[in-house]
């Protein structure tokens with residue numbers, strides 16, 4: 001217990017944490033504190049309920065106190081950029097920051113969501129995006145991170161399908177232009193709209209919350225009969241680990257990838273930014289999985 005540490009030892013504790021509103025359901029504290037303990041690091045990760053109006057003061061506290069950095073979640077991922085000194089390439093492109101690093105007195109904003117997704121793809125599904133044909137479903141914050149990362153990895157064709165077509169159009173145009181993609185196309189998310197392209201695809205990524213607990217018994221986001229055995233189907237939802245979409249994909253003979261890996265790897269990359277040490281991904285995954293199934 002931290003309260004049992006001697007005063008001299010307490011002075012050495014390096015602080016990290018999560019700024020958001022609300023924060024009480026986050027799995028990040030248990031994931032990071034388990035990782036710090038595993039490597040014997042004197043770091044601590046705390047959840048901070050920071051309302052919108054208090055963000056500037058909270059960020060000033062990162063510099064003023066001995067924080068190594070923090071994570072940001074809803075509703076701060078965009079606004080926090082106004083209070084930082086520098087942004088990483090990913091954070092700049094995605095337009096959102098989920099990790100702040102205090103480095104030589106400066107605050108640097110990173111976005112580890114896209115890279116976390118990529119590491120999950122490569123390490124858990126042995127999938128390399130370069131020259132592949134991919135469909136991203138959804139056009140919200142997670143879709144931005146995934147679409148930019150896939151474009152940075154030089155996918156051959158990027159399709160973005162969304163319920164609100166204009167949002168998919170904006171994202172596809174933006175990613176296509178900024179990263180000089182030959183093919184970045186928007187599609188409506190409606191019955192029949194995906195049937196002509198899906199047979200040639202290598203990867204489908206669902207970034208919508210469809211199938212997330214407690215509403216697990218729902219129709220998959222796309223028609224099950226479109227799925228085929230040459231696909232890798234990834235769902236960013238991690239609770240449940242096997243969503244209705246992943247069950248349908250498995251039935252069709254496709255490879256599947258749960259959002260649990262992205263959750264763990266985006267945290268692992270933040271851990272590595274703060275500590276400079278390789279994250280103990282195995283224990284992080286175990287503790288998160290246990291917390292989900294509790």
Ligand code: NAP
Pocket residue numbers: 113137138139140141142143162163164167189207208209210212236237238259260262263264266
């Ligand atoms: P967001 O910004 O609110 O975007 C949600 C997207 O889903 C929008 O494109 C929205 O379409 C679409 N959508 C929502 N409900 C829908 C429905 N019933 N039918 C069709 N489309 C629907 O949310 P986000 O931050 O991108 O997060 C999305 C999901 O990803 C959440 O479940 C979140 O938990 C998960 N996520 C997981 C990780 C991870 O580490 N595994 C990381 C980030 C996010 P419209 O534009 O038409 O509203």
